[in-house]
Amino acid sequence: MTIDPGAGxxxxxxxxxxxxxxxxxxxxxxxxxxxxxxRVSFGTSGHRGSSFDTTFNENHIVAIxxxxxxYRASQGIDxxxxxxxxxxxxxxxxFHVALEVLAANGVRTMVDASDGFTPTPALSHAILRYxxxxxxxxxxxxxxxxxxxxxxxxxxxxxxxxxxxxASAVTTAIQSAANALLKDGLRDVRRTAxxxxxxxxxxxxxxxxxxxxxxxxxxMQAIRDTGVRIGVDPLGGAAIHYWPAIAERFGIxxxxxxxxxxxxxxxxxxxxxxxxxxxxxxxxPMARLIAxxxxxxxxxxxxxxxxxxxxxxxxxxMAPNAYLAVCAHYLGQDRAAFRxxxxxxxxxxxxxxxxxAAAIGRKVYEVPVGFKxxxxxxxxxxxxxxxxxxxxxxxxxxxxxxxxxxKDGLIAGLxxxxxxxxxxxxxxxxxxxxTRSLGETFYARVDQPAxxxxxxxxxxxTPEDVAATTFAGDPIDAKTITAPGNGSPIGGIKLSTANxxxxxxxxGTEDIYKIYAESFVSENHLAALQKDMQAILSSxxx
Numbered sequence: 360m361t362i363d364p365g366a367g368x369x370x371x372x373x374x375x376x377x378x379x380x381x382x383x384x385x386x387x388x389x390x391x392x393x394x395x396x397x398r399v400s401f402g403t404s405g406h407r408g409s410s411f412d413t414t415f416n417e418n419h420i421v422a423i424x425x426x427x428x429x430y431r432a433s434q435g436i437d438x439x440x441x442x443x444x445x446x447x448x449x450x451x452x453x454f455h456v457a458l459e460v461l462a463a464n465g466v467r468t469m470v471d472a473s474d475g476f477t478p479t480p481a482l483s484h485a486i487l488r489y490x491x492x493x494x495x496x497x498x499x500x501x502x503x504x505x506x507x508x509x510x511x512x513x514x515x516x517x518x519x520x521x522x523x524x525x526a527s528a529v530t531t532a533i534q535s536a537a538n539a540l541l542k543d544g545l546r547d548v549r550r551t552a553x554x555x556x557x558x559x560x561x562x563x564x565x566x567x568x569x570x571x572x573x574x575x576x577x578x579m580q581a582i583r584d585t586g587v588r589i590g591v592d593p594l595g596g597a598a599i600h601y602w603p604a605i606a607e608r609f610g611i612x613x614x615x616x617x618x619x620x621x622x623x624x625x626x627x628x629x630x631x632x633x634x635x636x637x638x639x640x641x642x643x644p645m646a647r648l649i650a651x652x653x654x655x656x657x658x659x660x661x662x663x664x665x666x667x668x669x670x671x672x673x674x675x676x677m678a679p680n681a682y683l684a685v686c687a688h689y690l691g692q693d694r695a696a697f698r699x700x701x702x703x704x705x706x707x708x709x710x711x712x713x714x715x716a717a718a719i720g721r722k723v724y725e726v727p728v729g730f731k732x733x734x735x736x737x738x739x740x741x742x743x744x745x746x747x748x749x750x751x752x753x754x755x756x757x758x759x760x761x762x763x764x765x766k767d768g769l770i771a772g773l774x775x776x777x778x779x780x781x782x783x784x785x786x787x788x789x790x791x792x793x794t795r796s797l798g799e800t801f802y803a804r805v806d807q808p809a810x811x812x813x814x815x816x817x818x819x820x821t822p823e824d825v826a827a828t829t830f831a832g833d834p835i836d837a838k839t840i841t842a843p844g845n846g847s848p849i850g851g852i853k854l855s856t857a858n859x860x861x862x863x864x865x866x867g868t869e870d871i872y873k874i875y876a877e878s879f880v881s882e883n884h885l886a887a888l889q890k891d892m893q894a895i896l897s898s899x900x901x
Contacts, residue, residue: 363633367643369625370635376510376623378448385410385452385513386417392542396811399423399537401530402867403729405516407505410449415505415513418541420453424460424501425548426536427517430529431466431499436520438493439467441485441500443477443565445597445664448622449513450503455553457501457515462559463549469498472562476597476620478665479504479516480753480767481569486522487761488568504597504664507638508869510624523734523764570604576756577773578781579609585780589613590658590671591772592648594637595624598665598769605769611776614655616648631806637662639669639768640679640750649676657779657786659772667750668771672785680709680802681790683746686754686771688715688793689778690744696759703733703745706842706849707804707862707875712746714797724844728864732845734764748804748875801885802877807893809872814865817872817896820852824899830854830861831878831887854892859884861892 390397390413397413399406399422406423408414431437440461444450461468469485471477482500489498497520505514517525517533525533540548553560573579582589591613593599599620606613619626628646630636638644639660648658648671658671670677687702702716703724713723724742726732730751736742737753738761746752751766754774762770775786782789794800809817822838829835833856840852851864861876874892878885 362631363629365629365633366631367628367646369628375625376448378622381410381448381511382452384416385449388413388416390414390416390418390541392538399534399541401534404506404524405514406534407508407512407514409511409513411511415449415453415515417452417456418545419537420456420515421460421545421548421550422537422540423515423533424457425464425540426533427501428461428464428466428549429536430533436497436499438496438498438520439469439489439561441469441482441498441563443471443479443482443500443502443597445504446476446595446599446620446622447505447513447663448510453503453513453515457503458553458560459550460548462553462557463551465559467559467561469561469563472564473566475566475600477502477565478597478601478661478769479765480666480763480769481565481601483518483522483763483765483767484569484572485563485565486518486520487764488572490520490522502664506664507636507662507667509634509636510622518765521734521738521764523737524729524731526731526734566601566604570601570608573605573770573773574609575758576754576762576770578757578777579611579773581780582773582776583610586612587776587780588654588656589776590616590648590651590655592616592645592658592660593618593665594627594639594644594660594662595620596637596661596663596665598661601665601769616651639667642676645669645671645676657775659775661768661772665768666766668752668768669750670772670775670786672787674787677787677790678802679750680711680748682750682771682775682786683708683752684711684715684793685778685786685789686746686752686774687712687721687744688719689782689789690754691716691719691721693781694743694755694757694759696757697743697755700741700743700755700759703736703742703844705729705747706839706853707864708746708748709800709802709877710879711793711797711800715793718797726842726844727847727849730766732842732847737761737764798879800877800879801882803885803889804873804875805889806866806871806873809865809870811870814870814872817863817865818850820899822852825852825854825895826898827895830856830895831859831884831891833858854895859888861888863892863896
């Protein structure tokens, strides 16, 4: 991919987001449901868009929230709803609009007691803790975040009582109902202004509930006793006030390298394409923390809703797949309660995860992209660790019980500190040990610009569309469009040979498509896989 000249540097002053204009557009622009791009559309994880493009506006939030209220009623979900938001500019107005609809529908809504920000994992954790042991009066939640997306974007995600991202059947129902409400001019929507003493709005301390429970999943004592020096960059996101609380609660040596919260995110270095993107798995937004790596024994960052992680050692930023392999291997050996449980991974994640799991006698459950596919495995305890290629993961409590069913970037970072404390080696050192014993692979993901038509075609590609019989010089062994673990469509295609594989799928939130590839031979072979995949897609008319 072509690297923008501005990548790794902050945005110039004249290009900083105008938050006032963005917020005004949120209220002023009204979506037209006859235009497909302006309808409610749930992608891999919720509805996302920008008010400038009339894809994330007041009417969208009103319609989605009312649709969620109807869905709850239809399913008999009548417990509290946990409502959280991140630090994106559009998250605040969307939060207040959603709250007005929820209150008018009589939904008991739990909001942050300090009117602060709520990481996605803290919301999932709260839902699961409330629902534990209950068979009725179950809780669910809404988290308002576009994840690591640029500052002008907004996002809105529903988490049902299982605590994880809603399944496709649920989001399809909500999406359909919301668009019907928009088409009907929102006539059947209930909405009311919120007063200071509204009985349907209740305070909840997300932070204390989450932080006080951390030693149930991470060996915080080992981190404290060994004096591991930790650096954390929240990248201006929702975890900003969690890290000081964690340091104080457990007495660990932790430094927040930048406590700035600014909805323009002007302090975050631009990503590969010149856009500000709080992607903690990319070396460009992580440039500041990487530059300070010598100051700490281990460092890490989170994206804006803290469901993703980026691990920095003295050697630099770890590749996400490398860290996932280390986590699967380490946890499977360290946690006695995890014996007999397996590993979950997405179909485009590295084969090193499979090798690491096999080395300790564990099976791998392979699913399409999207953390929702891991929810049942985590709740039932079948899967002790689940990870996806975009630096998202979660795992079980130390006693083998569920912690979260959504991605958790905070525990991923703390686990890196635990690994160092208990093994004496940073995670990249353990990964080097794995490659020496299991073999080296060469993995990369590249993003390419793609319009809506191209992305729609790619999502529906079939094996018959691919006429090629060889791939990077080897016979094609498999053309895969469904995940081996559960048989669900992967929304693209994966081509495999004896010496490597490549997969292509469209982004559900941005005008790009992604090529994932892994060679079991060399960097040059990896480049050949990437090049051939582009050529094959071109020949297939995509």
